Every structure is written in C-alpha cells, then in structure tokens.
Amino acid sequence: MFLEPHFKGQRSGWIEVICGSMFSGKTEELIRRLRRAKFANQKVEIFKPKTDNRYSVDSVVSHDENAIDSVVVENSMDILRLSGDIRVIGIDEAQFFDDKLVEVVQKLAIRGARIIIAGLDMDFRGKPFGPIPDLLAVAEYVTKVHAICPHCGNLATHSYRLSAEKETVVLGEKDKYEPRCRICYEMGNILDLKIY
Ligand SMILES: Nc1ncnc2c1ncn2[C@@H]1O[C@H](COP(=O)(O)OP(=O)(O)O)[C@@H](O)[C@H]1O
Numbered sequence: 001m002f003l004e005p006h007f008k009g010q011r012s013g014w015i016e017v018i019c020g021s022m023f024s025g026k027t028e029e030l031i032r033r034l035r036r037a038k039f040a041n042q043k044v045e046i047f048k049p050k051t052d053n054r055y056s057v058d059s060v061v062s063h064d065e066n067a068i069d070s071v072v073v074e075n076s077m078d079i080l081r082l083s084g085d086i087r088v089i090g091i092d093e094a095q096f097f098d099d100k101l102v103e104v105v106q107k108l109a110i111r112g113a114r115i116i117i118a119g120l121d122m123d124f125r126g127k128p129f130g131p132i133p134d135l136l137a138v139a140e141y142v143t144k145v146h147a148i149c150p151h152c153g154n155l156a157t158h159s160y161r162l163s164a165e166k167e168t169v170v171l172g173e174k175d176k177y178e179p180r181c182r183i184c185y186e187m188g189n190i191l192d193l194k195i196y
C-alpha cells in the first residue's frame with residue numbers, strides 16, 4: 001500500500017502515478033489517497049477528461065461504484081487554469097489527455113501541489129497509452145496495480161478488447177474489455193486472429 005511521504009521542509013510538490021490495466025483498482029486507489037488528503041484538511045480537486053462520461057458527468061466512479069466529486073475538463077491546460085491554490089490534485093483517466101499534461105503537472109508540482117494521476121499504461125493493442133509513459137518518467141512515485149485474469153487467476157496486466165472495433169479510444173466496461181495476464185492476452189489475439 002502506498003504511504004504518503006512526510007518530508008519536513010518539502011520545497012516543492014510531487015507527482016504520483018497509479019497505472020495498470022482495466023479493473024486493476026486505479027480509480028479506487030486514487031479515491032483512497034484523495035479521501036485521506038481530505039481528512040488532513042488539505043484542499044483537494046479531482047479532474048477527469050470530457051472523453052470519459054461512462055458512469056457520471058461530475059464524479060469519478062470506480063467499477064465498484066465508489067465515487068468522489070470531480071470537475072470535467074476539455075484539456076490539460078484547463079487543469080493548470082483551474083488549480084489555483086489547490087494542495088492535492090487528482091487526475092483520473094489520464095490516458096485520454098493531450099501530451100501537454102506532462103508539462104502541466106510539472107508546473108503544478110513546482111508550485112507546491114501534490115498531483116496524483118491514474119491511467120491505463122497500455123491500450124488494447126498492448127501499446128503505451130497517451131501521455132502515461134512520459135508521466136511515469138517524470139513522477140516521483142509510481143504504483144502499478146493489477147486486476148485478476150478471469151481465465152487463469154494470475155495477475156492481469158493487459159486490457160483485452162472483446163469487441164472488433166479498431167479505434168484506440170472506445171469507451172466501455174465488461175461489455176467490451178476483459179483484464180488478462182500476458183499469456184491469456186496473447187492467446188486471445190492468436191485465436192481471434194488479431195494482429196497488432
Ligand atoms: N478481474 C478483476 N480483477 C480485479 N478486480 C475486478 C475484476 N473485475 C472486476 N473487478 C472490480 O473492479 C474493482 C476496481 O475498480 P476500479 O478502481 O474502477 O478499477 P480501474 O480504475 O483500474 O479500472 C475491484 O475492486 C473489483 O471489485
């Protein structure tokens with residue numbers, strides 16, 4: 001479990017990234033950290049991209065329906081603009097943001113904010129997703145969480161797309177995706193003749 005660092009005389013903020021496949025608990029972990037910051041009476045705000053409207057327009061909601069209020073933004077510059085004196089900034093579904101997010105969160109950290117980012121590390125092709133790889137590079141703290149592969153019970157690292165859509169961005173839940181371990185993911189691609 002991630003324990004908040006407690007530095008005396010901290011001169012700047014820092015960046016945390018929580019990544020993993022779908023259903024791995026990224027949103028739950030993000031909500032847990034943000035709730036703890038609220039208990040510490042810190043000013044907290046959570047942003048999510050307009051792209052993701054699956055469960056709610058103004059909340060971040062986990063697959064288990066754990067929820068926290070959020071602000072929907074069009075792009076990463078909106079986060080910079082709206083963060084003002086916020087001490088702890090949460091960002092969910094960060095894979096859907098533009099590449100400027102990397103610059104934005106570094107500016108916020110220099111200003112003294114703690115930024116907690118959750119996002120998919122890989123898309124359904126198993127390729128790095130949006131700004132996440134660059135965020136992993138600049139973050140002080142990285143947490144990779146795992147789902148359970150429903151085929152074999154091993155740790156799931158990949159998000160297998162059950163539908164035939166080819167676009168990178170296709171919103172969905174269990175109707176369209178399944179978390180899978182590396183082997184079951186590869187087996188699925190071979191059996192379904194998916195060549196990426
Ligand atoms: N195959 C699975 N492995 C692990 N958790 C699963 C699985 N399928 C459904 N879940 C549920 O999903 C929850 C995690 O949801 P969430 O935090 O929204 O994940 P993420 O944001 O990574 O997609 C788990 O606590 C669990 O109840």
Ligand SMILES: Cc1cn([C@H]2C[C@H](O)[C@@H](COP(=O)(O)O)O2)c(=O)[nH]c1=O
Pocket residue numbers: 021022023026027054119120122123124125159168169170171172173177
């Ligand atoms: C793998 C993959 C996923 N998506 C979409 C599907 C969901 O709407 C979100 C991920 O949500 P979660 O909180 O991590 O479960 O992303 C996509 O558009 N493209 C993909 O390749």
Ligand SMILES: [Zn+2]
Pocket residue numbers: 149150151152153154180181182183184185
């Ligand atoms: Zn498996």
